[in-house]
Structures are given as C-alpha cells and as structure tokens.
Amino acid sequence: MSAPRRPLIAIPARLASTRLPDKPLADIGGEPMIVHVWRRAIEADIGPVVVAVAEAAIADAVRAAGGIAVLTDPAHPSGSDRVHEAVMRHDPDRRHDAVINLQGDLPALEPAAIRAVVAPLATAEVDIATLATVIRHEAELADPNVVKAVIALPPGATIGRALYFSRAPVPAGEGPHWHHIGIYGYRRTALERFVALPPGVLERRERLEQLRALEAGMRIDAGLVDTVPLGVDTPADLARIRQILSDESKR
Template identity: 70%
Template sequence: MTAFRSPIVVIPARLGSTRLPDKPLADIHGEPMIVHVWRRAVEADVGPVLVACAEPAIADAVQAAGGRAVLTRPDHASGSDRIHEAVQRIDPDAAHDLVVNLQGDLPTVAPAVVRAVLPPFVEPAVDIATLVTPIADPAERDNPNVVKAVVAFPEEPGDVCPPTARALYFSRAAVPAGDGPHYHHIGLYAYRRAALARFVRLPPGLLERRERLEQLRALEAGMRIDAALVDTVPLGVDTPADLARARALLTPAKAGESA
C-alpha cells in the first residue's frame, strides 16, 4: 500500500550556467538536452512530466518536442523554489500529492532510477526521498565534490526493492568513520506536497551554509529524508567534457531506448 496517490515529475531548468552556457539547450544528436531529460522522465511512467523554465527558449524547445512547460520567475535561488512555483501554478488544488524533482542536466538518467525514488514513501512519516549508491572508488570517498549520505541500510534488506533507509546526515567529508560502506548521494529528490511547501519557506540552515548542501536545511528543521539504494550514478552535465560524454553515451540508437 502506498502513502501517496498522484505523483508529478517536475524538471527545473534555467540558462544561467557559468561552466556550460545555455546548458538546457545544448545539442545532443539534434535535440536539446532538456528534451532528452524530459523523454527519460516520460519513460519512467511515474506521472505527468512538467518542465519548470526560467526562460521562454527552454519552454519553446520542450513544447516543440510535445512536452509541457511552464514559465517561472527567473530569479529563484534553487530548483526546489522553481518546482514549487510551477506546481502551485498548474495544480493549485494539490491533486498531485508527490513532486519528483528531476534535474535538467541528467540526459542519460535511466527511467528505473527515476522510479526508484518512490518506494520510501510507503512509510507515511517520510517527508522527502532521495537516492544513494555505494562508493566503489576510494578517491570518491575523500573528494569534497562527491556528497556522502550517512545511511544505515539493513544487512538483510528483505522484500523491499530497492532497499530504503533513513538518511541521518549529508556531508562533503568522508563520513561515517570506521569500517563499512560509504554512499554517494544522487541529487534526485521527491517531496510530499506539504513538505515541499514547508521546505521552500524555511530559512537557510547553519549546517546547510557550512556544508553548502541544501538538503541539510530539511534535516535541521526536523524533516525526515529517506534514501533508496540504486546501483548507478547518472551523468550530470556541467562542463563541455560532460556534454561530450553524454553525446557518446546517447548515440542516436541509444537515445530512444528505455532502461
């Protein structure tokens, strides 16, 4: 039995990237990157898919591909703020009680990975869900650009697929100490509608500012975040080199395949 009824996937997108200008519109085999992300979200079959745009050019690209887009204020501080404005505008009566926040720079994300963020909500107390994967490369454990999630997964997961557990903390440091696995946090979130509304009203937290991790704002406020375990990290496109990798992974044949 699920503790939600009607999810919606919202993809926040803006053109203001410094390392890769006009990133959502970057061409990948004849289509803008944002369209590839929208297709992966549609293939996940989680619910309706909406692109929350800061600029009309992004909306035009999505709509030309047959998708739905809504223009939002261009000055939002975060993707969470952008998706909140978008769902409030298109669904003011909260018919969609779960909002999946899929980043617009994940053109190779597997639809199964998008779906994996839903199982934590079987537990009614969960406010926010996210994803993690085990760190296999020791260099990633000590890399501050790889965010670590402190999660105690049961040794015998039982019938839950994927395994889920409560996230106790997130850090750029290699935590926890001692022997055992470390987990790479994947920045794909889902919010209960009420939790999203609460989250965007919260002021930035002390630990959030110290670690530069937005999710700590929720933990500092006592909100519950659970994580689902997946076996891959989607490629995030932040640089021209990342874009070249995405183009290599999404050959014209692969670009239309579902995972």
C-alpha cells in the same frame, strides 16, 4: 499519511550556468538536452511531467517536443523553489500529492531510477525521498564534489533513513559509504514546508540544501540504486554524454 497516489515529476531548468552556458539547450543528437531529460521522465511512467523553466527559450524547446513547460521567476535561488512555483501554477487544485524533483542535466538517467525515488515515500513518516549508491572508488570518498549520505541501513535493506549529508568522508569506521544522488521525491506538503524554511546553519556550511530539511526535523529516506547517473556540467561531460547516447541509439 499514506503512500502518494498521484505523483508529478517537475524538472527545473535555467540557462545561467557558469561552466556550460545555455546548458538545457545543448544539442545532443539533434535535440536539446532538456528534451532528453523530459523523455526519460515520461518513460518512467509514474505521472505527468512539467518542466519548470526560467526562460522562454527553454519553454519553447519543451513545447516543440510536445511537453508541458511552466515559466517561473528567473530569480529563484534554487531548483526546489522553481519547482514549487511551477507545481503551484500547474496544479492549483492540488490533484498531485507528491513531487519528484528531477535535475535537468541528467539526459542518460534510467527511468527505473526515477521510479525508485518514489518507493521511500511508502513509509508514512517519510517527508522526502532521495537516492544513493555505494562508493566503489577511494578517490570519490575524498572528493568534496561527491556528496556522501550517512544512511541508517539495516543489513539486506534497500531503503534507509538518511541522518546526514556531507562533502567529507563520513561516517568513520568500517562499512560502506554512500554517494548521494540529487533526485528528490517530496510529499506535496513537505515541499511547501521546505521552501518556506530559512537556510540552515549546516546547509550554509556544507553548501548542501538538503541539510535544511534535516535541521528542521524533516525525515529523508534514501533508496539504493546501482549506479550514479552521468550529470552534464562541463563541455567534457557534454561530449561524453553525446557519445553515450549515440552508442545507445545504434544498439
């Protein structure tokens, strides 16, 4: 199996958010948040971008900006399932051999980070790629909302095999700990296999979807990046990202 030649970026988006209702349509500098994320994906310049939406209102916003939106079943249990349906609808002829699953609440994500998630797929045995960065603050290590990636990373390497993911501060002993960043690159066949799997025992225990793949024997490799992108989950996050992007636009 060779490195993917024609990746496709898919961004799942739905309006149902308990902490920030209608989050994809939240205004940031005069445009919906989902449009900012779509623009970042376009700037990564690794392939076409499709927004996998649960509601027509998000599709309308994306199309008004010139993007491609695919309406999917609102009842999907996860973003991965939504992405899979959108990819099947958009590319039934299977022209694209890899799918980058990009979260729809990362409007300040650097395009370089999107490109970085493709690199681990150059190794033939890798089914799924993801990203991580070093944890620099003790508070993050103890925070269950910060997912830790256990990565077999040789000295000097920037890509390593992910052996586990946890909300607990693992592994024990001296050495760096890695903050998992939930952006994924799937080989097309790996995505199809993943969404067909039943939820795993450890997945349910940790509430981490990626453990389903590891339990099934799929290989995940993680590439290192410098920072954690700011996600928007609360009104406070939204206010912060508005300020950040406003400052960027003035430079």
